[in-house]
Amino acid sequence: MIEVGRLYFSYQPGDKWILALLVVTVICIVSTVGSGYFLYASGEYAGYLIDQHFWGGVITAFLTLVTLAFFIVFWKSCRQYGPYYVALIAANIAAIYTGHLGGSVTHGRDYLSGYLPLIFDASVSKLSRPDSILMVYDDYVAQIFESKCTSCHNDQRAKGGLSLGSYGQLFTKGQSGNYAVAPGMADYSELFKRVILPPNHDEHMPPQGKTPLTKDELDLLRHWINLGASDTLCVSQVADTTTLASIIKDLDPTIAQYRRSHLMAEISSQNLKAELETLAAKLQVVIRQDSLQGDNSYTLSMLFPPSTFGLDQLKELRPYFDYFTRVSLVSCDIDDAALYYLSRMKNLKELYLQKTKISGLSLIYLQKIPSLEILNLSFTEIDDKSAIDLLDFPALREVFLYRTNTSNQVIQALGKYKPELKIYSEEGPYF
Ligand code: HEC
Numbered sequence: 001m002i003e004v005g006r007l008y009f010s011y012q013p014g015d016k017w018i019l020a021l022l023v024v025t026v027i028c029i030v031s032t033v034g035s036g037y038f039l040y041a042s043g044e045y046a047g048y049l050i051d052q053h054f055w056g057g058v059i060t061a062f063l064t065l066v067t068l069a070f071f072i073v074f075w076k077s078c079r080q081y082g083p084y085y086v087a088l089i090a091a092n093i094a095a096i097y098t099g100h101l102g103g104s105v106t107h108g109r110d111y112l113s114g115y116l117p118l119i120f121d122a123s124v125s126k127l128s129r130p131d132s133i134l135m136v137y138d139d140y141v142a143q144i145f146e147s148k149c150t151s152c153h154n155d156q157r158a159k160g161g162l163s164l165g166s167y168g169q170l171f172t173k174g175q176s177g178n179y180a181v182a183p184g185m186a187d188y189s190e191l192f193k194r195v196i197l198p199p200n201h202d203e204h205m206p207p208q209g210k211t212p213l214t215k216d217e218l219d220l221l222r223h224w225i226n227l228g229a230s231d232t233l234c235v236s237q238v239a240d241t242t243t244l245a246s247i248i249k250d251l252d253p254t255i256a257q258y259r260r261s262h263l264m265a266e267i268s269s270q271n272l273k274a275e276l277e278t279l280a281a282k283l284q285v286v287i288r289q290d291s292l293q294g295d296n297s298y299t300l301s302m303l304f305p306p307s308t309f310g311l312d313q314l315k316e317l318r319p320y321f322d323y324f325t326r327v328s329l330v331s332c333d334i335d336d337a338a339l340y341y342l343s344r345m346k347n348l349k350e351l352y353l354q355k356t357k358i359s360g361l362s363l364i365y366l367q368k369i370p371s372l373e374i375l376n377l378s379f380t381e382i383d384d385k386s387a388i389d390l391l392d393f394p395a396l397r398e399v400f401l402y403r404t405n406t407s408n409q410v411i412q413a414l415g416k417y418k419p420e421l422k423i424y425s426e427e428g429p430y431f
Helices: 001-006 015-042 048-078 083-105 118-119 136-148 168-169 189-195 215-224 243-283 310-314 318-323 338-342 365-370 383-391 408-417
Strands: 285-289 298-302 324-328 350-352 374-376 399-400 423-424
Touching: 001 015, 015 048, 136 215, 136 243, 168 365, 189 215, 215 243, 243 285, 243 310, 243 318, 310 318, 310 338, 310 399, 338 365, 365 383, 383 408, 408 423
Parallel strands: 298 324, 324 350, 350 374, 374 399, 399 423
Antiparallel strands: 285 298
16 A cells, blocks of 8 residues: 555555555565464365465465565666565465455355345345335244244244244244234233243243343334234334334334345355265265254265265364264374364264274363264273263263173263263264
């Protein structure tokens, strides 16, 4: 920018300043690439994007050094600055491209292009449809549920026996035995009773820690239920003077925000699905959506007959670890080193490791997974010493230890100290 200023505007900061700036830049870039190298060499990150990001960094550092060198040479000799400008532009392009690759590593490959259409899509940023076709339920009430309730109340996960995913389901009874919505009677609707409780009340919805409904949202629900909770009520039918009309007006910006967030979430989950499909094809494994756990949860398992799947292949999945809820690595070419990586899958619920080369020395790593419920270690070299580590698994319910080096005494002791843990001496399931 300084160079643009010098060339096209009469901004003349003096060559010494430019030299100082270039030296500082070189120091920063070289140290960044240096520390990046240690991360890269540690093997914690792996894959094609990381390789490119790393080499992009090296090229950027090199070009910055060349820029500095040209600058010094041409400054001292007071000759043409041409080569310096070329190197400067090249270094900038390399820096932008490398930075973009870095962004893709952390946020996924399509993090820019995926959202771009959204920014330009006015229909998402505003409720631009005319009032005559806006519906109170579809365009307002349902948006609120989707934003604040359906993560727990959907068809796969119906907490309290209640799903709020579709209109018809609002008029069903949950575990309490009361109708969630009783048309015309907000005060008798379980749903409304829950949302107006004091936020710290045990039965308040959404539960503590989640964003409660705002006053406008509560008012909208109350009015809509009292007016009969219809799904055909149009915004245009609500006379301008009524309270409902003014609440709806006030809610417009909030609802537009919800719609934007839903759309972004949808786009990123479609991108995620596509990326995982590509990776599954490359690694020759099966990656499927875990329908029991929700849209962004996935299972990993092997094809039959299995292809080679070892530590390197596991590392390639690293950017996606958070999305795996069930993983089956039966007969894979992995040993204890893999347990460290598996322990990073912090949403993992089931892990099948039978017939692998695991000795159990690093089993302790898996204690870090807060939600791990089922662990299959049959046909491995697990012995008594490592089996004791199972006592400190926070959520473990079932473990399979068929044909391991564990003794009956230790298995009995485990059962005694952790009675909620079921220990099976059978091969156990996999998928
Ligand atoms: C973080 C998860 C979570 C969120 C978000 C959440 N709920 Fe719940 N909800 C629960 C759980 C768990 C129960 C069952 C325990 C209980 O009855 O308190 C429940 C129970 C209910 C019930 C009682 C069902 C019955 O008849 O027993 C209603 C009604 C309800 N929720 C409505 C809502 C509404 C409306 C929202 C959004 C404003 C919401 N919930 C958001 C977890 C959640």
